[in-house]
Amino acid sequence: MKHIVTGIVAHVDAGKTTLSEALLYAAGTIRTWGRVDKGDAFLDNDALEKKRGITIFSHQAELQAGDLAVTLLDTPGHVDFAAQMEAVLPVLDYAILVVSATDGVPGYTRTLWHLLARYRVPVFIWVNKIDAPGADPAAVLALLQKTLAPGCTDFTLTDAGQLSEAALENAAVQDDTVLTDFLTAGTLSDTTVQRLIHNRQVFPVYFGSALKRQGITAFLAGLQRWTQPAQAAADFGARVFKITHDTKGERLTWVRVTGGTLQARQVVLDDEKANQLRVYNGEKFTLVQTVPAGGVCAMTGFTDTYPGQGLGAAQDSPQPELQPVLTYALDPQGNDIHSCLTAMRQLADEDPQLHVSWSESLQEIRVRLMGEIQLTVLRQMLADRFNLQVDFVQGHILYKETITAAGEGAGHFEPLRHYAEVHLLLRPGQPGSGLVYDSTTSTETLPQNWQHQVLTSLQAKEQLGVLIGAPITDMRITLVTGRGSIVHTVGGDFREAAWRALRQGLMVLASQNHCVVLEPWYDFRLTITRDQVGRAMNDIQRMSGTIAETEDTAGGTLTVLTGTAPVSEMQSYTQEVTTYTHGEGSLEYVVAGYRPAHNADTVIAEATYNPTSDLANPPGSVFVAHGAAYTVNWDKVPATMHLPYVYTPAQLAAMTDEQ
Structure with a gap:
């Protein structure tokens, strides 16, 4: 029997869990039809999910359709729980993307599509609510082909049980070799279609109503016919x-x-x-x-x-792309702070993206979140699971820092009976690339085990920038040379030298105005009545946002504005929209990534961060003379290093120009 693992992903309220319920019911896994709005859906079995009527956690179910066995993973649909959804993607053979026939392709659906591409997951598309007034299958298909991929193809079968001529042609044109064969034979084999789907060149589109179980049987038959089981490795x-x-x-x-x-x-x-x-x-x-x-x-x-x-034998998945952008401090509300910390650490064990941190000096717990809904759920989880009634202090934006030019940093660590020197090349990376570490140092210059110590030390903690002390990102950090001592170098010496080299390089780049503060931005979709467009445009301009497109709805009474805006400005705008539109308007947004802060000077001034006073992240180096250690400030380091710098200023400038 063929077996696949598939996950259902969707924008909230598209009908994802209802589709799961319909598939399980049609396959005979469940005998009672459950509903999200009634709190009795088979997969939304957590008390919080029943209470809120949304999927918060991923769940597993098993179903069988003919000779196909399916492990079904239902995932959260709300953007605040996107981290749990993304964690599921690397284990899928196929994904089912649910799109509402009446809602178009919202920003979060495009985010899901991008993530599915990142993890190379083949996709079946279920267009739900096709029975709703005004639903137009042809228009939805055209929109999917325009906004997602031209390979989105209507897989509705003809009366003869085959794909239509239009479907075969659209599938064939996605691959030049297949197109040549199609023009000769006039058809495509099922095996060829399966391969095109598996290679993410063709995306089958099915239409129906999950709530009314319309089209479910055909969809199950499509999964059975067009999927391929994964090739398993021999080793565990x-x-x-x-x-x-x-x-x-x-x-x-x-x-x-x-x-x-x-x-x-x-x-x-x-x-x-x-x-x-x-x-x-x-x-x-x-x-x-x-x-x-x-x-x-x-x-x-x-x-x-x-x-x-x-x-x-399995490799770790890539670091998740969707990251929290807000940080909150926990208010224990009279509860023992250490009991709160124990509970939060258990929740962080389940969801590392919470990034729970503890400050002993401040006796403060901090946590990172995606938004207000996640905050509400977290508060309820602490009450239900740990009997802790707590609150959270108003969140702050999680800023980041990066560089705009190449630079070389050097760090030296030589207190008495210790020795290590490290030189790092720092280069800007692509937006969203995070931190990439490598080495161009030969093993003759620095043995492999010492190089390993340098690179692992750099990754051992969250490295901070020198403008506001925010985490650094989007950089390529390369070990270019270094030196140790067979007699005096011990375990932590290269760690200290590497950390200091990174900070020293950042200080040099900051002095040259090549360091920048980044902030998260939203892609937004604002729906309002036509007479409120002027007010909305003024608001978006005030929030330092930009409008990419303005479109009137089919009925002509509503206008949809799409664009981008800083999270710091727009995060509290939803309530304002509800107020001035008297509940008729709506605001949807999804984090679009980090971009230069719109008010960087203000952010830097308010942070009052002094990088030379950050004792945990010193930019200076330590040398020894006359039997005693002494510290050399970051700006004096180049003159005191034992190894010469690898790159000249002209070479670094040339690297920057090549970016």
């Missing part, structure tokens, strides 16, 4: 996509087995064993002794696993 491997705790407090590590076979009591990570293997179907599970390649299960017995981790 598994990828973690979720951490949870059951009602008894047992820690569960959810994995997709990518190769070999996972067995109960198998040593999987260090000396930790998979004590139990649980295959979940909704909130119930079955204990199994083995899980073959391609299977999904939850394991007990692990304490340090994390989402995205590769086990065995």
